[in-house]
Amino acid sequence: xxxxxxxxxxxxxxxxxxxxxxxxxxxxxxxGLRLAGLWCDMVPTPRPLSSNCGMVVEFHGRDIEQVKxxxxxxxxxxxxxxxxTGAEYVRDP
Amino acid sequence: MDxxxxxxxxxxxxxxxxxxxxxxxxxxxxxxxxxxxxxxxxSAQAARIVHEGRLAVAGLLGVRDARQLIFTANATASLNLxxxxxxxxxxHVVTTSLEHNSVMRPLRRLREQRGVAVxxxxxxxxxxxxxxxxxxxxxxxxxxVVVTHASNVTGAVVPLAEIRAAIGDLPLLVDGAQTVGxxxxxxxxxxxxxxxxxxxxxxLGPPGIGCLYVGPELALEPLVVGGTGSGSESDAQxxxxxxxxxxxxxxxVGIAGLGAAVRLLAEAGLPEIAGHKERLLDSLLCGLGEIxxxxxxxxxxxxxxxxxxxxxxxxxxxxxxxxxxxxxxxxVRNLTVSDLAYRLDRRYGILARAGLHCAPQAHxxxxxxxxxxxxxxPGYLNTADEIALTLAALRELxxxxxxxxxxx
Numbered sequence: 001x002x003x004x005x006x007x008x009x010x011x012x013x014x015x016x017x018x019x020x021x022x023x024x025x026x027x028x029x030x031x032g033l034r035l036a037g038l039w040c041d042m043v044p045t046p047r048p049l050s051s052n053c054g055m056v057v058e059f060h061g062r063d064i065e066q067v068k069x070x071x072x073x074x075x076x077x078x079x080x081x082x083x084x085t086g087a088e089y090v091r092d093p
Numbered sequence: 094m095d096x097x098x099x100x101x102x103x104x105x106x107x108x109x110x111x112x113x114x115x116x117x118x119x120x121x122x123x124x125x126x127x128x129x130x131x132x133x134x135x136s137a138q139a140a141r142i143v144h145e146g147r148l149a150v151a152g153l154l155g156v157r158d159a160r161q162l163i164f165t166a167n168a169t170a171s172l173n174l175x176x177x178x179x180x181x182x183x184x185h186v187v188t189t190s191l192e193h194n195s196v197m198r199p200l201r202r203l204r205e206q207r208g209v210a211v212x213x214x215x216x217x218x219x220x221x222x223x224x225x226x227x228x229x230x231x232x233x234x235x236x237x238v239v240v241t242h243a244s245n246v247t248g249a250v251v252p253l254a255e256i257r258a259a260i261g262d263l264p265l266l267v268d269g270a271q272t273v274g275x276x277x278x279x280x281x282x283x284x285x286x287x288x289x290x291x292x293x294x295x296x297l298g299p300p301g302i303g304c305l306y307v308g309p310e311l312a313l314e315p316l317v318v319g320g321t322g323s324g325s326e327s328d329a330q331x332x333x334x335x336x337x338x339x340x341x342x343x344x345x346v347g348i349a350g351l352g353a354a355v356r357l358l359a360e361a362g363l364p365e366i367a368g369h370k371e372r373l374l375d376s377l378l379c380g381l382g383e384i385x386x387x388x389x390x391x392x393x394x395x396x397x398x399x400x401x402x403x404x405x406x407x408x409x410x411x412x413x414x415x416x417x418x419x420x421x422x423x424x425v426r427n428l429t430v431s432d433l434a435y436r437l438d439r440r441y442g443i444l445a446r447a448g449l450h451c452a453p454q455a456h457x458x459x460x461x462x463x464x465x466x467x468x469x470x471p472g473y474l475n476t477a478d479e480i481a482l483t484l485a486a487l488r489e490l491x492x493x494x495x496x497x498x499x500x501x
Binding site for chain 2: 031
């Protein structure tokens, strides 16, 4: 996982995560992003976001618009995309 | 291992393709962790394998949203989940006289314990189900229709499209234990609302893994609740599929094998595989038709064909034209089916199943209760030579029985 503290709050380079309702949705999201050629990985859900599935998909903040476009075309229940800003996670609107 | 001819594929297909074994070994050796629960790389890899398996099965059946596919232990578990999870007190169910006990027993318990009313739509003496009989069994309180897609006793395929037309928009639960992987199935045409099946028969997967497809319009109550890897801060069961109906550590190694098997079926082509099995079935039926003292039970056998040399020949000729999976039920005059199966096994190394095949109602329907039948069920990996050897063995055994010279 990219340490949130290293991102400096800049979403273009930030550590971002896709949060879903179930592990099925998480794996579906990761699969879709990889098929679209985007770097991503399944990692444990950061504690501040742990009220959802136990894993999330992390990706580079610079890809956020592409990620959103890919996810919009997938049959998944998206709980949100979060951007790490410092030690906090901010939900992408 | 001694050489043998395995003709019990309707119970469990054997042997499994090498890719299935490899996928299972690989899962255990490289990614056998708890899928998606633990967060580390092996857990993620296991979750991916489960996901790919679900997608593979969904693709085979035209399931548009793989979340609607629930992994279970087998077709029986799937049927129990469907019936117990859907039916409520006061509901009425229509099912058929061809069903396996995996339908009949849960329905009996629901009748006794939940007050669910059950009506049997009876097939005729050949085991042929008339959709009009199903329509006539419907009542205003009917909430579910349950049909086997193919009889595990006769192999005859029921006319699903006509049944769907006969029941209108009512929810339809199909027992696909004998057809999923054997016939092309699309859950959208005709519309199937619940499809229960196991992975270890025609899908060529390992035992211990099955599926229930749950249509998007249906809501099922879970039979088992617990850990899902999601919503872990709450002790409330997640409402989303598949988690709602899939609690506890899944059978990852079984899903790995099933996924590999389904991908093999897709690559080899289900119609090609079905064609091979049909050719074996044809050889079997034709050969059996020439053996005096052998009687084939099921559709067609009651229809006499002018010129047919024996009653079995009439059965073979008439059944070949109908839709069926490669299952043949037979009896041999002057020989019990248990003795027949025993002699086939011990004298010829031919493995078949004798008895009632967990479907007493189906045997009552075709007039073979309580003695039962010998069931021969060729599979994808059987050969024409094996069918020829089986016919030769049956020819000897039938002749011995007719002559009254039964060998011990």
